[in-house]
Amino acid sequence: MxxxxxxxxxxxxxxxxxxxxxxxxxxxxxxxxxxxxxxxxxxxxxxxxxxxxxxxxxxxxxxxxxxxxxxxxxxxxxxxxxxxxxxxxxxxxxxxxxxxxxxxxxxxxxxxxxxxxxxxxxxxxxxxxxxxxxxxxxGVLQDPPKLTERTVESSLGAITRKVIPDLSGSEEDIYPLTIQLIHQSSNEILMSELHLVRxxxxxxxxxxxxxxxxxxxxxxxxxxxxxxxxxxxxxxxxxxxxx
Ligand SMILES: C[S@@+](CC[C@H](N)C(=O)[O-])C[C@H]1O[C@@H](n2cnc3c(N)ncnc32)[C@H](O)[C@@H]1O
Missing domain, CATH: 3.40.50.150 (Vaccinia Virus protein VP39)
Structure with a gap:
């Protein structure tokens, strides 16, 4: 990570x-x-x-x-x-x-x-x-994490970071979030990893x-x-x- x-x-x-x-x-x-x-x-x-x-x-x-x-x-x-x-x-x-x-x-x-x-x-x-x-x-229980996307310009070109929460998998206040980096022009997923956040x-x-x-x-x-x-x-x- x-x-x-x-x-x-x-x-x-x-x-x-x-x-x-x-x-x-x-x-x-x-x-x-x-x-x-x-x-x-x-x-x-x-x-x-x-x-x-x-x-x-x-x-x-x-x-x-x-x-x-x-x-x-x-x-x-x-x-x-x-x-x-x-x-x-x-x-x-x-x-x-x-x-x-x-x-x-x-x-x-x-x-x-x-x-x-x-x-x-x-x-x-x-x-x-x-x-x-x-x-x-x-607070997080009342307003659980939502899918977010943010695109930045970089030396690799435009890169989007997607944060994809899996609310079905959340228990004991632990939220699984898949974080992806996606190259905008090729749509290639440069990175995809699971972050567990409590x-x-x-x-x-x-x-x-x-x-x-x-x-x-x-x-x-x-x-x-x-x-x-x-x-x-x-x-x-x-x-x-x-x-
Ligand atoms: C969301 S980032 C925050 C970084 C920084 N504190 C800031 O305000 O920008 C979380 C950071 O915590 C580090 N981290 C998480 N758990 C850690 C641990 N047990 N020991 C050392 N570093 C840890 C990660 O590698 C990552 O760099």
Whole structure:
């Protein structure tokens, strides 16, 4: 997943996502503006777009991801930063850490979600904050994923990304999505892969984070920061402190 052409075209397919505004929201949510010389960890950093925005405001972020192809894009974008698919390459304790844009939702079992949270726990210093986001089970149930198509121009020509949900196959808030890349002029399917995405409930994520040892856990509305997350909303954020 997140390899080859999908990694190379990832930024184009998400060109409408404003990473600069997102990092302002992270800085504000975690109270980072009060500190200087911070170093953070981005778990599931993808193509390094959050890291790049953090650099612009003087905060250094290292990035971990399991996709080498996503990391190749991240390294090209941020030559001075550390990106790796090997967790041993990261120093033990960061000032803060985060895992955003559905990385938690790609962990479909409790054990995988706990593994991610444990990594954030051990790699964040005492009194440091972590921030996660996820699909929201109540919101996604009310308004399940629909077929979407988006076409971008690339060096390969016009490429359409189709996301095809299989709602008959969804159980326990896990949604199978077939993601295809289709070459427009030849109609050739360049890539077709199944992504399983889990919509978690804020309550469940809170419980898992407590099990891992986090404290001061709060659910955040990352879209409208001053409002509580409603049942109809598709995503939520969650912030927690390492004791
Ligand atoms: C939807 S992308 C989000 C990337 C990036 N955070 C962003 O905001 O653009 C999900 C990323 O999470 C990575 N990922 C998912 N599960 C992971 C895991 N258990 N360990 C490391 N990376 C993971 C994928 O390889 C992919 O790059």
């Amino acid at each position: 997140f390899n080859g052409n999908y990694a190379r075209l990832y930024d184009s397919f998400h060109a409408n996502k404003d990473y600069s505004i997102e990092i302002q929201s992270i800085v504000h949510s975690l109270g980072l503006e009060k500190f200087s010389n911070l170093i953070g960890l981005d778990f599931g950093c993808g193509t390094g777009l959050h890291a790049s925005e953090f650099s612009k405001i003087g905060i250094r972020v290292d990035g971990f991801d399991r996709s080498e192809d996503m990391l190749a894009v991240a390294r090209k974008r941020n030559p001075g930063l550390r990106f790796s698919s090997n967790l041993q390459d990261f120093k033990k304790e960061y000032d803060f850490s985060y895992s955003l844009f559905d990385v938690l939702s790609y962990q479909v079992t409790e054990e995988d979600a706990l593994d991610l949270m444990r990594e954030l726990f051990v790699r964040t210093k005492s009194s440091g904050y972590v921030l996660l986001d996820s699909w929201n089970s109540a 919509a978690w409930s804020p309550r469940k994520v809170e419980d898992l984070m407590l099990d891992v040892g986090f404290k001061d856990i709060s659910v955040l509305n990352l879209v409208r920061p001053n409002e509580v997350v409603q049942n109809f909303e598709w995503r939520f954020g969650i912030k927690a402190k390492k004791p």
